[in-house]
Amino acid sequence: MSDHETDVLIIGAGATGAGVMRDLALRGIASLLIDRRDLNAGASGGNHGLLHSGGRYAATDTATAAECRIEGEILKRVAPQCIDDCGGLFVAVEGDDPDFAARFPAACAAAGIACEALTPDEARAREPALPQTLIAAYAVPDATIDPFRLVLENVAHAEALGLGRYLPHTAVEGFETDAGRIVAAQARDLRTGAPFRIAVREVVNAGGTWAGRIAALAGCDEVRLLGSKGTLIIANTRIAKGVINRLRPPGDGDILVPGGTVSILGTSSVTLRDPDDAAARAPTAAEVDRILDEGSAMLPVLAETRFVRAFSGVRPLLLSDAAEEDGRKASRGFTLYDHEGQGLANFCTIVGGKLTTFRLMAEKTADLVAARLGVVAPCRTATEPLPSGPGLGWTAPGASARDWMARADATDTILCECEMVARSAVDEIVARAPGHEDHMSLDAIARRSRIGKGACQGAFCSMRVTSHLYDAGVYEGAEGLGEMRRFIDGRYRGVRPVLWGAGLAQTELAEILHVGLAGLDLLNDDAPEDPR
């Protein structure tokens, strides 16, 4: 790969990095966004997609709660296409502390959050899945947000403004500094292994869970983070109309977030020392059982619901001594390090925070970067609507099915039957979605659509999409089967902890397909063959 030059290098293509990219572009500043993997590969893709009303933090952290409320209201105005303004309930059931519940309205009021008390009957009329054991319920303006579409649109807008470029699978391995400034980043294309150099004027570290390591590459040791693993499980049915929160101190299995045609139940919290420890990061059967047992008290139907996968995100929380052992007590606020105290004048790290506050985090970061570059243009992301565009609208559950039905084109075959993703959607993503300048793999297409996210979790569609990518000339050699094998293994790691019942039977079929029909387990077996 040839060397690059950019005004601002942004490291980490999660919500914050993508938000910084767009914010800078709206101020007329060009940037290059890179990620070691791809869009939303970290916590931005590993969460429940909740757009907080602030109610969750009202009882413990009024400032964070108010920040969530304000940012939620802004995003509902500027990015409605990414949001389902479904509302939410906080509910307590028999056995929960009634005094904690009784304090909730006052705590919401202190943070300016609208909170409406409901009788148990009123709550059950809104959400029939709620149990007879309900003792308290309050309605709040929670909503849900599609983090994938949000990030795709932020990146696409910066690209459309001609002031942004995105490179996936690109890692930073070091920095060249001169007289207190970073002059270049030493990067590597992880797909080809080729090293290259990125000359820079400013560097933004939006590496999330990995931000401490990236800062250390520049000699900055002040970014200290706590990795808090949160496990969630997904049902491919919509169990509730809106968000349902358990009204008690935060604990496992205390929130159900619907999104399109699915529901996500969370969350556990386990401290993680090494965010790259794949074994420790993987969701476990024990976590799933705990989430499910707790969640069933709030929504009994969960005990009979089929879950299609579990996934874990690693929350990057700011480390304080009090939070050392308990991720739930760590701050949910964010911090912008200007690193000037560490002797660098053009490097900053933005870390902590939440998906709901990503825009504000990007604004504060871009304010610093713009000031350093001598640009006076103000932030426009709080008022400028986020535009959509081709290849960006395929991540919402149900969207591709609606589109396919509306077009009624019999020649546009369905590649993913669970989620009704048509060939045309895949072709559009390959041609137009952010990252398309690069090689679009099965994994990259799945990240930009619903492929592999339905009941079969990629068992069938991985094969159909791979065949189509060969037909379309995206794959030309033997690499397609290797990518299919990696994709299937990645999906499996999420499926594994929810394997029982129909899901386990489905996995047996998947094994028959992947092993018996596709021979993927022996892909690297070069034992001599002796054809008859």
Next chain:
Amino acid sequence: MRRPHRRIETQLTVVGTGIAGFAAALFARARGLDVAQVGHSGALAYTTGYLDLLGVADGRKIADPWAGLDALRMTEPGHPFGRLANADIRAALDAFIGEVNAMGLGYTPAGAANLTALLPYGVTKPTLSLPETMWPGAAALAERAPALIVDFAGLQGFSAAEFAANMAAVWPGLATARLAFPGMESLQVFPEPMARALETRETRAAFVARLRPHLGAVTHVGLPAILGVHRPDTVRAALEAELGVTLFEIPTIPPGVPGIRLRELFERHLPGRGVALEPNLKAAEARLDPSGITLALHGPMEDLDIRAEAVVLATGRFLSGGLRAERSGIRETLFGLPVAQPDGREAWFRPAYFDPRGHPVNRLGLTVDDRFRPLDAAGAPVHPRLHAAGAVLAGQDWARSRSGAGLAIASAWAAVNAAGAELGSSPGDPGPTTAPGAAPAQEPGTA
């Protein structure tokens, strides 16, 4: 109105309609036993059509399955193959393939070595017996014959370009072509209706006209498995006569035609051979008593009781419903037979999907004695005449070891022979013959 209630009395009842179940029914009739067979699963549609015996050991393809079996008995003493001698396995395969050929579906004989069979994505697998419609593909690969691979507009998951790209290292120079299937243009198409359409002369003529311009100098044409359902060898011969090339089939994503062929073949022929076959009924309840076994089935129109002196349980695993996994554990669904298992779900699956050792859950199942009778927790047979065969057996991983058909057929052979001996029939005793075409509804015991 009261639901009709029917009762059948048999010597042997086979529960399950996969390869193990059908093999058991055929073997039992060959011994002269009075046989009923029930089942509800369509899992046969998931087979490639290849009959594997043992294709992989220790994560590597093997050339000699018979030597592989000898080695397996040493390394995995608990494997069901450990209870069978190679001579018995050979006899079972020969008998099964002989029956299938006699019914009109061509399969190559089980030989001394594995063959290299084609898979749809341009990789190969070792197998022992191939449908006659697929064998020329293995032969063409061996010769690196000049071949054309054909795929179809609207047929998902089968790409000639993908096959050729992944086969290029061992079989370079494959030509590719995409055709619109006659009568199914501009549609999503599926193998089974394509196969049924090719049984008509008109579709074949239109297909030949579309394929001929692409032939060039090739001697072989490979295409997805669509050459008819009931008489594939005839369909293939008719097309080859018109085209002047050798055709071969490649398996497809399920539901696949080779499995549908087997299922429909058995469903067509077994009643005529005297098997009281109920291929769409699930045994709902079962009761064991010292003199036999009673099964209750609930059909859409009637209830059915089957009284059997002996049962061969060939209900498959989770996909076919023979086993069921709950959050708390795994159980056998019809009799509640013990399934030895680790404590907790975390141990069912390994962290990496393609771990060459396979997953422990795939080796859980029914532990049996030398007569293939499921054992209780104390190690004694649950019932003197309850036998089990096929994938439901513990101690084997048929998918990873490429041994599904061989295990099904050989264990069915052993289970039926043990049951037959207990019931007093002798091997090879043809028994009372039933008039060809006798339908199951006319079997004794019909109410």
